[in-house]
Amino acid sequence: MWSVLHDSVSTVDLTRARGWLCAGALLLAVGLFFLGFLFGWFINSSRETNFAPENNVKRKFLEELKAENIKEFLYNFTRIPHVAGTEQNLNLAKQIEAQWKEFGLDSVHLAHYDVLLSYPDEAHPNYISIIGEDGNEIFNTTLFEPPPPGYENVSNIMPPYSAFSPSGMPEGDLVYVNYARTEDFFKLERDMNINCSGKIVIARYGKIFRGNKVKNAQLAGAKGVILYSDPANYFVPGVAAYPHGWNLPGAGVQLGNILNLNGAGDPLTPGYPANEYAYRFGVAEAVGLPTIPVHPIGYYDAQMLLQKMGGPGPPENNWKGSLNVSYNIGPGFAGNFSKHRVKMHIHTNNKVTRIYNVIGTLKGAVEPDRYVILGGHHDSWGFGGIDPQSGAAVVHEIVRSFGKLSKRGWKPRRTILFASWDAEEFGLLGSTEWAEENSKLLQERAVAYVNADSSIEGNYTLRVDCTPLMHRLVYNLAKELQSPDEDFEGKSLYESWKEKSPSPDFFGRPRINKLGSGNDFEVFFQRLGIASGRVRYTKHWAQSALSGYPLYHSAYETYELVEKFYDPTFKYHLTVAKFRGGMVFELANSIVLPFDCQDYAVVLKKYADQIYNTSMKHPHEMNTYSVSFDSLFSAINNFTEIASKFNKKLLHMDKTNPVLLRIMNDQLMFLERAFLDPLGLPDRPFYRHVIYAPSSHDKYSGMSFPGIDDALFDIENHRDPPKAWGEVKRQISIAAFTVQAAAETLREVV
């Protein structure tokens, strides 16, 4: 009953060919012939271009998604830790593979790579000590987080460490560097004249990606980095610490990698898949490895280190966290403790290790060479209660629902690829290596990538980061789905989302963010120019200084955290499942791709206005160096005009003409690709999108017109003005060229 052909044929009423026998037979014969001709003609037309309403199938697909199943999958996926490269995680991959096959996908396989991972040395635990004047260790940080209740007997819980830290035992004075942002080091070096060279810096987690903190500390000359979770950022007043609430306990520690890969994937095989015959660089040539030891601690231990700090007090209020300490900067300890030193004991080792992605396929019936990809990872630091299993459980349920349709004979128009990535936590390695291996297929055939890491980081409202091409799709879906929020019963998700998270740029719409990085969509969007998007439930950002959620990457990210505190009925998970699944469904089945190129025009104009305003803070230099944004605005005008014509043409297109349809769909598919610069961004060859890039200072957030923005940043920081303004001009020229060239791809070809 799902077959499109069947649906169409059943509408042919053969009885109409009967009656009137032996009367006016010639007329009849001609008439019948003509009638048959018409049927043949139109039924043939419907073979390739499916007008049978897919809405019915879509409804069935969405109704098949069940909160109960997501809950069960989450429970199942979170019994033990699944650190990339471990046997436990391989077993999880095999389980997912087997279940996806059962669910009814056409094919499922494991795609493995041998990548550089990093593990602590079981025989030599990592810790940090305070060394007294006599050289004794007078304080040591704890070696592990106490296991969460109910998990005391689970083995293989990874102790706190910073993945890819080099081994080493640096000893020295501490400097407190706040979040270790660029501006924090500027404050220290320029305003306070405090030099971090040869010091061990202690930085609080939050605001930016930890790898960027380490890079900044290295540039400042530090010889070690201690990362800690300040209660100001990981403990919301009035909420209990785990297990009684969702706050971070004092002994909880955020694990994580500290690479600066800038999209390279496996550090030893940048640009190429880490397969059996890959050439591997030596560690000296590897991409993105930190050069100084780094270690993460909780706030109990941080209190012990920070309470003795000497030197000046915090320069600004925003340098103060919530610990009961002075937040003195250092260097070193105060008064009686001034001869005490801090020593790091790091014995972490890098190791080439096999990882396993699960790749499932549901083959397209009409356009099998067009790929819609749904991907999320399955590796975790601990139990993965939120990250990633709240996402993996949703992917699992989506696969199950598609599988059920497939078993009943329905096939999507385009091919859907389902991916469960490995080693996301070690630098997006599974997704990047797979995309490197399949880059030639992806660049010619991939329509869209939908990312599916953690389904929740809160339970307040929806959060969407996506390409402008998907804005309309996302808004339409939000209007179709019910809001799961309290006080929004019977209302659409769009309404609750809009009310709770209004767009700062477009009045009357909910907020949609730029794509940055920090998740598996990176290689697809930033390197390959494949239209991408991600959706999850989030917290109330305005109401807290929280970075993410408090238990992020700690041992306390359990099933119970989700089930007791975040989403007891799994209604938020279900909403996210319907959203992610709905996006995939539309992308894979809409006859015309659900991309709106005019929305790209709108944001291009907005970004150009913003960057122009930033530049215009320097009117004198703009004049001196003849800096003009005219070419960029002109290109955006052209883009806007051509996009509008494209949409008009699309509206009136003969959608029964398969070649015409393919031509215009190809124009839509390749539009995101057209924003790539094959030469990449300056010093970031694997970030090739001219409109978007991960921020140079925090890979989690996205920046627009990154080339221009980075050059203007150099100007803000007084780096060689003639050169920097030359670079601004060069980057404006590249942006204008790219926008114009992208516009040309939308020009009428038929």
Next chain:
Amino acid sequence: MWSVLHDSVSTVDLTRARGWLCAGALLLAVGLFFLGFLFGWFINSSRETNFAPENNVKRKFLEELKAENIKEFLYNFTRIPHVAGTEQNLNLAKQIEAQWKEFGLDSVHLAHYDVLLSYPDEAHPNYISIIGEDGNEIFNTTLFEPPPPGYENVSNIMPPYSAFSPSGMPEGDLVYVNYARTEDFFKLERDMNINCSGKIVIARYGKIFRGNKVKNAQLAGAKGVILYSDPANYFVPGVAAYPHGWNLPGAGVQLGNILNLNGAGDPLTPGYPANEYAYRFGVAEAVGLPTIPVHPIGYYDAQMLLQKMGGPGPPENNWKGSLNVSYNIGPGFAGNFSKHRVKMHIHTNNKVTRIYNVIGTLKGAVEPDRYVILGGHHDSWGFGGIDPQSGAAVVHEIVRSFGKLSKRGWKPRRTILFASWDAEEFGLLGSTEWAEENSKLLQERAVAYVNADSSIEGNYTLRVDCTPLMHRLVYNLAKELQSPDEDFEGKSLYESWKEKSPSPDFFGRPRINKLGSGNDFEVFFQRLGIASGRVRYTKHWAQSALSGYPLYHSAYETYELVEKFYDPTFKYHLTVAKFRGGMVFELANSIVLPFDCQDYAVVLKKYADQIYNTSMKHPHEMNTYSVSFDSLFSAINNFTEIASKFNKKLLHMDKTNPVLLRIMNDQLMFLERAFLDPLGLPDRPFYRHVIYAPSSHDKYSGMSFPGIDDALFDIENHRDPPKAWGEVKRQISIAAFTVQAAAETLREVV
């Protein structure tokens, strides 16, 4: 009568629907309905996929090509010089534009760019002198070539110069460096202990591209380069010098650019089009500019410089040319002349100048978003009798024939783009800038590029350089066309070609060469991975040491040179026109693209065997550094197997299914693209084809597996063996990955 739809409909015989009235009417009714249904079905099917034999159209197209017209066009195009950036050449572009419109193309326009060109200073002519002991100029080279008879009153004949030479007046001792190849400098430095540092080197033209000679001289530390045409390379014994024959007179000089762009296009805007808002680098950051003065001379002047040379004699016989001099190496002059110096007086200037391509379009009726490109240049150094107008005249005639078909209502299946490039002589600038501007369209839509520079460089037999994808197309066409050669009356071109130029690799077939560079296909093939090919008539290579043809790039490349000596009946031109036009016709009209992926498999295996054998000259090091070619051979085996399956599938494909047809044609179109490495070759970012590149030592010739080959070259030259062997391994890995990934693009998707 050309309409495909019309052809198909006319085969429907409506009379078959008549007869048998009033008998078994129900049966009849059903039967008629069914019959009508079938007609409706199949006629609808035939709407998109054209089975009407195109052979008739092709025959008309080829028969329309006339030697007389080519002759007339050549005459018309060679009345005056057409140096890029001059008014004369703009007028030629406008004339071509107007005529292509008249011929019947759908649209024609000029595409202009502002690129770096280079001209001598009219007020300060360039020359070289011998300076006596007293500092006087005791000999000066001539300032211009005497004009050819009949052209004495033509103004604006460019005097001899090396385009892009910096200005300068270096003075010093001469060193004779033979062809200035890498091996020539090795011979001097390693075997003869002769240091070129601070010397002016004199090199004979030939064997390699002059820009490579200059690069080698710079690396050797020279402060100036004199290029000259030795009679050994530019004068065939027994043939008269122009105007009485096709040999180079003593005062004839080869002009030309001496850039080392490696595919960058305009030196100031590498990677981006040199349009109105392009950012231009300063000369210090420009790509490929020579750093020392360079000047070309004829053999009369060379005799004057070489006859006094001192130092050792030529190290090998192949260092001797045919002048009546010793070919002593130097440095400096012998005996009485030892205090004489050579001084160069170079006042050439670089100048950003507007150039104009002519771009014509014949829109495809079925797949307008698939492009077949025929391109050749129209700028010349002198009259351009051979280079380029013997090619431009052929392109003109091909456009005329297509235009005539178009006027009669016929349209090609795919869009044909005709390009007349500007500034080819200044570094392939017109084609490269245009391709940079349109790269996004080209990479998604371009099916093939057919190059059309000089139609002849001799009149002995056919010469073809092309992608393996086109081997079958080329051989088939050669079998269809008549041989124009004497003693081959009534035989096919294939037969004469095979007999005169047998393949060294494949028994029983004519030779086809690898694509290198030195012509406008470069950006299409080496940077963008668009299947490319070139065809011309050539000389008997085995019988002479000639480099190209003697009058190449001299003032004596006139219409009369062609009409009197090379091709009085223009039958060779006509053959080349039919070949180039036939290729374009097939590429634009074949329902299935005329590409054979199995031929790629065959050459991949051949190249791998060759490079393996080269590497195996060092069995000990292969072992020491664990160098294995297994991955490459394995990838080639996979490619071979998948290509074979692809061809089988193609054979039995339902060609009436437009989507299926498009899918498989896309696989064929994108196969060449799949051989690109987005990261480019080491230090040559604009050469991205992993299987082919212009030779690192001579851009005119093509090398296979260039990454591996270059690394092995370093080994041959004893450069840091561990590093070089590591690079060999890395390059084998990249090659294996690329071949495997290309194979995957041919895997069955439906």
